[in-house]
Amino acid sequence: MAYTVSIEEENKEIAARYKDLLKGTYQRLTTQDKKDIRKAFERALEAHSDQRRKTGEPYIYHPIAVAKIVAYEIGLGPTSIVAALLHDVVEDTHYTLEDIEGEFGETVARIVNGLTKISRLSKEQDASIQAENFRKMILTLHDDVRVILIKVADRLHNMQTMDAMPEYKQQKIASETLYIYAPLAHRLGLYNIKTELEDLGLKYTESEVYNDILGKIEDSKEDQEKYIKSFSKVIKTSLTKEGFSYKIKGRTKSIYSIRRKMRAQSVSYDEIYDKFAIRIIYKSEQTQEKFDAWKIYSIVTDHFQPNPTRLRDWITQPKTTGYESLHITVMGPQGKWVEVQIRSERMDEIAEKGYAAHYKYKNASEKESGLDTWLNRLKETLENPDVNAVDFVEDFKLNLYADEIFIFTPRGDLKPMPSNATALDFAFSIHTEIGMRCRGARINGKLKPINHVLKSGDQVEIITAAQQKPKLRWLDFVVTARARARARIKASLREEQKEIAKEGKEVLTRKLRSLKLTLNEPLVNELVGYFKLKTSQDLFFRVGNGSIENNQLKEFASQRSNAFFNFFKKRMRNTPDAATIHKEEINENYDMLVFGKEEEQLDYTLAKCCNPIAGDKVFGFLTINEGIKVHKKDCPNAVSLQANYAYRIMQAKWIDSTQQDFNVFLHVSGTDKFGLVSQLTRVISTNMHVNIHNLNISGSDGVFDGRITISVKNNQQLKKLTENIKKIDGIEKVERIYKQ
Numbered sequence: 001m002a003y004t005v006s007i008e009e010e011n012k013e014i015a016a017r018y019k020d021l022l023k024g025t026y027q028r029l030t031t032q033d034k035k036d037i038r039k040a041f042e043r044a045l046e047a048h049s050d051q052r053r054k055t056g057e058p059y060i061y062h063p064i065a066v067a068k069i070v071a072y073e074i075g076l077g078p079t080s081i082v083a084a085l086l087h088d089v090v091e092d093t094h095y096t097l098e099d100i101e102g103e104f105g106e107t108v109a110r111i112v113n114g115l116t117k118i119s120r121l122s123k124e125q126d127a128s129i130q131a132e133n134f135r136k137m138i139l140t141l142h143d144d145v146r147v148i149l150i151k152v153a154d155r156l157h158n159m160q161t162m163d164a165m166p167e168y169k170q171q172k173i174a175s176e177t178l179y180i181y182a183p184l185a186h187r188l189g190l191y192n193i194k195t196e197l198e199d200l201g202l203k204y205t206e207s208e209v210y211n212d213i214l215g216k217i218e219d220s221k222e223d224q225e226k227y228i229k230s231f232s233k234v235i236k237t238s239l240t241k242e243g244f245s246y247k248i249k250g251r252t253k254s255i256y257s258i259r260r261k262m263r264a265q266s267v268s269y270d271e272i273y274d275k276f277a278i279r280i281i282y283k284s285e286q287t288q289e290k291f292d293a294w295k296i297y298s299i300v301t302d303h304f305q306p307n308p309t310r311l312r313d314w315i316t317q318p319k320t321t322g323y324e325s326l327h328i329t330v331m332g333p334q335g336k337w338v339e340v341q342i343r344s345e346r347m348d349e350i351a352e353k354g355y356a357a358h359y360k361y362k363n364a365s366e367k368e369s370g371l372d373t374w375l376n377r378l379k380e381t382l383e384n385p386d387v388n389a390v391d392f393v394e395d396f397k398l399n400l401y402a403d404e405i406f407i408f409t410p411r412g413d414l415k416p417m418p419s420n421a422t423a424l425d426f427a428f429s430i431h432t433e434i435g436m437r438c439r440g441a442r443i444n445g446k447l448k449p450i451n452h453v454l455k456s457g458d459q460v461e462i463i464t465a466a467q468q469k470p471k472l473r474w475l476d477f478v479v480t481a482r483a484r485a486r487a488r489i490k491a492s493l494r495e496e497q498k499e500i501a502k503e504g505k506e507v508l509t510r511k512l513r514s515l516k517l518t519l520n521e522p523l524v525n526e527l528v529g530y531f532k533l534k535t536s537q538d539l540f541f542r543v544g545n546g547s548i549e550n551n552q553l554k555e556f557a558s559q560r561s562n563a564f565f566n567f568f569k570k571r572m573r574n575t576p577d578a579a580t581i582h583k584e585e586i587n588e589n590y591d592m593l594v595f596g597k598e599e600e601q602l603d604y605t606l607a608k609c610c611n612p613i614a615g616d617k618v619f620g621f622l623t624i625n626e627g628i629k630v631h632k633k634d635c636p637n638a639v640s641l642q643a644n645y646a647y648r649i650m651q652a653k654w655i656d657s658t659q660q661d662f663n664v665f666l667h668v669s670g671t672d673k674f675g676l677v678s679q680l681t682r683v684i685s686t687n688m689h690v691n692i693h694n695l696n697i698s699g700s701d702g703v704f705d706g707r708i709t710i711s712v713k714n715n716q717q718l719k720k721l722t723e724n725i726k727k728i729d730g731i732e733k734v735e736r737i738y739k740q
Contacts (some may be wrong), residue, residue, distance in 0.1 A: 504544025
């Protein structure tokens with residue numbers, strides 16, 4: 001819809017939005033603060049006066065909205081509000097950093113400079129990978145953490161107003177948001193912003209799924225509100241009787257988290273039992289908070305039976321984000337499980353506003369928190385120039401989202417670690433050198449290997465040896481260690497490989513001499529190609545460690561001396577293999593999958609991670625060695641690929657899917673009944689004309705579980721087939737699965 005508003009109406013709207021920004025700011029503003037914010041607003045208004053957003057609206061709407069998020073939702077003060085209003089001025093207008101510093105001081109200029117650097121990074125086209133840009137962005141934490149907080153606010157508003165953008169840009173920005181900005185908001189304790197970023201990310205990456213879940217949530221909203229009232233009514237009397245000042249809120253689980261649970265557990269929307277939580281927020285003195293939380297816990301469990309396996313105590317041991325709360329799951333009215341979150345007003349403010357609220361309540365004498373420790377470690381990692389950018393981002397993301405366990409040191413101190421951490425991870429968390437020399441661990445008094453996975457409550461003592469060196473397999477189970485630790489392991493391995501390769505070159509020279517061949521560059525290139533390696537270093541290393549044996553070298557020499565082989569080899573270089581010929585025939589004869597705006601027919605392979613079939617929504621990914629790989633848009637790897645390698649993503653779509661069959665794997669389960677298998681095969685092969693390649697069904701105690709491999713033409717045929725199978729008496733669940 002076209003944007004049609006008069007200049008007069010626009011000016012009124014700008015003034016109203018500015019007043020709204022000042023009206024409810026989180027911290028009380030002094031007269032000087034208001035003057036600075038007013039001046040920043042006027043500069044931004046003047047600087048952006050000729051600019052419009054994609055929607056046609058005045059550009060100034062955007063910085064006002066970002067400043068409002070910074071003030072209301074993150075809770076930052078006047079300096080950050082000023083910087084948020086000015087965050088695009090240097091990037092997009094004639095204003096310079098010197099102008100900003102002259103009018104608003106060094107701190108505001110430094111924050112705006114950091115934000116300008118991040119904006120420019122996202123526009124660089126020649127960066128080898130997006131990961132390096134993310135690393136540089138996080139590097140701004142060195143300057144001022146407010147840079148990242150304002151950038152998160154900026155990203156949130158852009159995501160909220162992205163409807164006017166073309167689809168390919170929506171996909172790229174949404175993937176990038178899910179890949180880095182949502183986890184970053186999570187780690188900074190900005191849970192509300194994190195949730196909204198995730199939901200908006202899903203809206204643009206999997207719009208059908210998003211709209212389907214949203215519709216179901218909206219349909220059940222009235223019933224949910226009634227349920228919360230009936231639950232609250234039961235415990236209100238007891239809470240009031242005990243003298244608590246409190247409020248009870250209901251909170252629906254986010255669309256993204258519902259989707260994640262559906263995928264992780266292979267269940268439908270209706271099968272997820274804890275779609276909402278009830279939050280009890282109470283007033284309390286800080287010294288009394290813990291006692292009051294457990295008292296409320298006792299009141300709730302007096303009325304409702306708790307699930308003992310679902311107790312989460314983040315008051316005794318807060319998360320490293322600073323999050324504090326007591327979570328229990330109880331059996332509520334009508335036999336429904338309900339998650340109850342118990343927290344004080346202080347805890348709730350930290351949970352809502354994260355970083356800023358954490359420092360508001362922190363005393364000067366208070367010991368360093370998990371958030372402080374994380375920021376310090378992050379800066380330490382960033383200072384290491386040897387850390388590969390991809391390793392950094394993957395490690396950074398892993399430690400952003402990971403659930404936490406708590407490990408005891410030999411002295412009895414408690415140390416948080418990401419879940420699935422191994423003994424080796426724990427060693428590296430103490431010190432990099434301890435990790436490099438780790439040869440085992442004593443866990444709860446028993447000797448365990450370094451790849452032993454730790455559990456919350458374990459007491460761990462690391463055993464080291466001076467002669468110990470990292471091994472290649474370490475990289476498989478250093479699952480949560482910092483990127484710096486992984487870089488050290490790889491550097492150590494590279495040095496060892498260089499030594500082996502050096503010896504391997506001398507050994508290869510002697511062995512070739514005995515075969516009447518002289519080692520030179522052309523011969524080395526032949527050998528690299530013959531053994532399907534990438535570099536001469538790979539060749540020398542494999543000779544040095546014995547992977548390439550004498551008989552293999554003799555076979556190479558024999559084939560090389562054969563003139564016919566040389567001719568055949570030349571022909572081979574110019575002849576596509578059988579798979580390629582078959583693929584060309586498919587493209588030529590069936591004209592099924594096309595790429596880019598020009599809808600070109602190109603060679604491709606289907607990604608095994610998501611097994612796309614005709615009709616699926618897909619995209620092409622240009623790999624380095626294997627050409628174009630086609631992935632489903634909801635592939636588990638889609639977000640990472642589109643965020644990290646946006647410049648290698650190709651638009652792709654199916655234009656004809658009537659002539660080729662695709663293998664699909666189905667999981668079927670239900671009640672075991674006589675004749676069910678014959679009925680199942682009849683529905684599949686007779687009614688739908690679908691070939692069954694494999695059928696494996698087992699039954700026990702009146703239930704059955706089966707896996708079926710079939711060939712279908714497209715996803716419409718698969719959808720209809722699935723619906724028909726579900727109609728069979730006894731079938732309870734049919735789902736598509738993917739071979740790993």
